[in-house]
Amino acid sequence: xxxxxxxxxxKNYGAVCAVSGLDLSLEAGQIVGxxxxxxxxxxxxxxxAAGLLRPSDGSLFIDGKQPGRETRSIVSYLPDRDFLPxxxxxxxxxxxxxxxxxDFNRDKADDMLQDLNLSYDMKLKKxxxxxxEKIQLILTMSRRAKVYLLDEPIAGVDPAARDYILKxxxxxxxxxxxxxxxxxxxxxxxxxxxxxxxxxxxxVIMHDAADTMRESEGRSIDKLFREVFKC
Amino acid sequence: MLGKLLKYEMQAMxxxxxxxxxxxxxxxxxxxxxxxxxxxxxxxxxxFGSLYGAAAAAVMIVTLILIIQRFYRNLLGSEGYxxxxxxxxxxxxxxxxxxxxxxxxxxGGLVGLLSVILLSTMATGPTINFAETIRQTITxxxxxLMQENGSTQSGMIILVIEGIxxxxxxxxxxxxxxxxxIAIGHQWSxxxxxGAVLAFVGIVIIEIILGNTMSIITAGVDDQAMPIxxxxxxxxxxxxxxxxxxxxxxxxxxxxxxxxxxxxxWFISWILLxxxxxxx
Numbered sequence: 001x002x003x004x005x006x007x008x009x010x011k012n013y014g015a016v017c018a019v020s021g022l023d024l025s026l027e028a029g030q031i032v033g034x035x036x037x038x039x040x041x042x043x044x045x046x047x048x049a050a051g052l053l054r055p056s057d058g059s060l061f062i063d064g065k066q067p068g069r070e071t072r073s074i075v076s077y078l079p080d081r082d083f084l085p086x087x088x089x090x091x092x093x094x095x096x097x098x099x100x101x102x103d104f105n106r107d108k109a110d111d112m113l114q115d116l117n118l119s120y121d122m123k124l125k126k127x128x129x130x131x132x133e134k135i136q137l138i139l140t141m142s143r144r145a146k147v148y149l150l151d152e153p154i155a156g157v158d159p160a161a162r163d164y165i166l167k168x169x170x171x172x173x174x175x176x177x178x179x180x181x182x183x184x185x186x187x188x189x190x191x192x193x194x195x196x197x198x199x200x201x202x203x204v205i206m207h208d209a210a211d212t213m214r215e216s217e218g219r220s221i222d223k224l225f226r227e228v229f230k231c
Numbered sequence: 232m233l234g235k236l237l238k239y240e241m242q243a244m245x246x247x248x249x250x251x252x253x254x255x256x257x258x259x260x261x262x263x264x265x266x267x268x269x270x271x272x273x274x275x276x277x278x279f280g281s282l283y284g285a286a287a288a289a290v291m292i293v294t295l296i297l298i299i300q301r302f303y304r305n306l307l308g309s310e311g312y313x314x315x316x317x318x319x320x321x322x323x324x325x326x327x328x329x330x331x332x333x334x335x336x337x338x339g340g341l342v343g344l345l346s347v348i349l350l351s352t353m354a355t356g357p358t359i360n361f362a363e364t365i366r367q368t369i370t371x372x373x374x375x376l377m378q379e380n381g382s383t384q385s386g387m388i389i390l391v392i393e394g395i396x397x398x399x400x401x402x403x404x405x406x407x408x409x410x411x412x413i414a415i416g417h418q419w420s421x422x423x424x425x426g427a428v429l430a431f432v433g434i435v436i437i438e439i440i441l442g443n444t445m446s447i448i449t450a451g452v453d454d455q456a457m458p459i460x461x462x463x464x465x466x467x468x469x470x471x472x473x474x475x476x477x478x479x480x481x482x483x484x485x486x487x488x489x490x491x492x493x494x495x496x497w498f499i500s501w502i503l504l505x506x507x508x509x510x511x
Binding site: 075078084 | 243
């Protein structure tokens, strides 16, 4: 059974169609790159999978279930914005995640916080944008989830932290889990991707294994992206 | 999970409201002591009086703003991306917000009452115990009501329970009405705040129309209890002239109406958050 499956998925915002009859099936045990230009429907697709948007038509299944209370306990979602309560400090946030997510691994979070030299008593509102993003990613990746939905996970962090984050994503690799990464920084994430989905105007235009795509097209995914979506 | 949600909701509200309560109580003592030193108008009295008034107003305004802000920002704003990804049902989110809002509205009222008792006690000194005076007044009023209506102590207890239910139901209904308006406004693709205000006005207008319609219908019904509901809610003038049975029925029905309104507003918010959630 597919870990994430879309059947003729459609989402309209008024007259604007963000996702248009999208069909997609993603298996567990791989890191998938969801790649496309701005406004192609990547964030909308991820938000539907996270249960924050309702589809206008069609359906989406996470491990065979429609997004809802049941799937939230197996989906770990990192949005493309600040989403944590700004008045909390890191220690309180760790407590929050421990309280609500049975799969939260406190030891793993502690290790990552120490690796990145992050303070426990610092409030989120006093952190820089990059530090906030690191905290958000640490909390998201410290869950033992079946599906990780990462929307622009490395956009706001420095290149050194990017390498650490990508290493973290690979280290968390679980044959029973699936990681879906949406990003514009393709060159940075390309080495960790197993599967590539190109999306444009709310539809999948290419979907294949990263190695197969590189071999058949004779260039890197980054170069291929630049050609396919050339302005 | 509801208990955990409540824990964090209480912390989020309390970190702002508790210091405000502290300021109000300190100012009530300061104002009371200032009045004791001189009960004539002077700069000290005027300053402490103004500060106390401002603190009392701040408690009410900040409570209202926080109730609205915590719902909007925590569920429909950026924090909604976290809250709606928790393995928690929409009903639990709703219950969390309504229980918390009701708690803080009632606590704010109690702190306000305590500040008045403190102010009065400080202003008059130890000669008058205002807390004891209030207790005696309530006991006397209850005794008088029981004598005039020939009721028993158990009848009074039922009346008090109904009164508490009415108070809790009314506070919860206010919060639920605000939340329903915000949830309706959030369905708009833009100008959501305006949509929420218009939705709130719309809900109030519908309530008034339904209330008036019910009043007209029930005025013709040959049932002594029904007209009393409306007399009670508008003037409270018939309190001492009615029988305990009618009072109980009237207050019970008032509590029932408050809970019915709460249920309707709850349902509106629930259906919009559960079935039509669209976080921007």
